[in-house]
């Protein structure tokens with residue numbers, strides 16, 4: 001069992017599900033199995049790449065969504081606001097699907113919908129299937145890197161990833177194997193130089209924003225999930241770092257043999273990063289402007305009279321064409337005439353996509369992937385209760401010890417208070433009057449201790465937040 005999680009194993013990520021529950025969301029217990037065959041020519045951790053496309057699809061997790069609508073109730077009157085409008089698409093194992101669009105177009109909402117993490121004030125309709133079945137995502141099979149980093153600021157990069165490995169990986173792996181996995185993941189994300197640097201946060205400078213993003217990715221990919229959701233993995237990174245991070249994410253399966261399905265929302269990819277995408281989902285105000293091969297997006301825009309100017313990054317052109325937030329700034333196009341309003345451009349593109357062959361092809365693919373329901377399983381476990389208790393206690397102690405406000409500052413207050421109380425209440429004597437004074441002394445100490453306990457709450461909440469978001473499910 002442990003061998004499955006070693007870097008040499010072709011771990012699969014399937015859900016075991018009762019066929020009768022095909023259209024009922026179920027939370028499934030996950031255990032590890034070693035049923036995956038190795039590809040021909042696989043030696044140790046290296047693969048010869050001899051999996052063919054069909055085998056890859058059979059082994060990994062195919063995600064399909066059809067006519068997905070999401071609305072949210074907002075304001076005091078609970079007005080209904082449309083967030084996603086009839087989206088259809090798919091994501092296949094071994095492929096990277098990029099979700100792009102202007103800010104507020106619904107990228108995170110789509111990721112949340114697919115990962116089943118929508119807020120309670122939202123309503124969702126449509127069909128989302130994993131390997132042709134409707135089922136809840138369970139522990140170890142998927143990971144979600146959120147747009148905001150939730151990390152314990154007092155820990156170093158190495159500690160954060162190592163503690164997470166202790167918590168997330170099963171007891172069947174030895175401590176050394178867990179450490180090895182954590183170190184390998186840290187190296188994968190290019191964080192080896194920052195391994196002993198504190199993460200830092202409010203008021204304490206630590207690693208940079210881009211490094212924090214990479215730590216968050218590290219923590220999520222530790223379990224080698226088959227389905228990886230990344231919300232803005234490259235925000236805060238320069239173009240070179242973005243390229244390396246995305247390239248490593250896109251090629252992770254070559255190193256660990258997990259035929260991952262990766263869905264990432266991304267803001268501003270460079271042309272090199274853009275070339276790494278297999279498929280592109282371009283959104284505008286919750287509607288699909290384009291879904292298909294990333295390499296064909298430029299031609300799609302050109303065929304609708306929105307050609308990409310020479311030497312311009314295609315992703316910049318796509319985003320500029322559909323960003324209506326600054327519509328009053330009309331510009332001249334290539335021919336020197338005024339460009340059409342963005343709202344109109346979006347309408348043209350959305351309608352053109354709806355009637356395009358590309359859309360038909362997507363519908364066809366979704367139908368094929370929906371029919372092809374697979375039954376192979378891969379169950380996973382996290383660390384046992386005692387190991388989790390031990391790791392969490394150790395992590396909390398390190399956190400408290402390093403948090404100046406939480407531990408040391410309060411210790412100083414307690415010492416100061418002890419000295420002042422000792423001087424005020426010294427020599428009370430043993431008369432009847434001293435009973436009353438002893439009573440007030442005890443009351444003062446107990447009420448003060450209670451208030452000081454509340455002072456430690458913010459740090460505890462931080463710890464809980466990090467635990468709940470990082471080791472979700």
Ligand SMILES: Nc1ncnc2c1ncn2[C@@H]1O[C@H](COP(=O)(O)OP(=O)(O)OP(=O)(O)O)[C@@H](O)[C@H]1O
Nearest residue numbers: 072074083102103104105106107108109110119122
């Ligand atoms: N739970 C919710 N309740 C109300 N409105 C919501 C909710 N979730 C999302 N929205 C709205 O839906 C729209 C899309 O939000 P989303 O966070 O998906 O945008 P985004 O494309 O990820 O933007 P950014 O690139 O800035 O992260 C926004 O206008 C947002 O206010």
Ligand SMILES: [Mg+2]
Nearest residue numbers: 107108147231
């Ligand atoms: Mg977002």
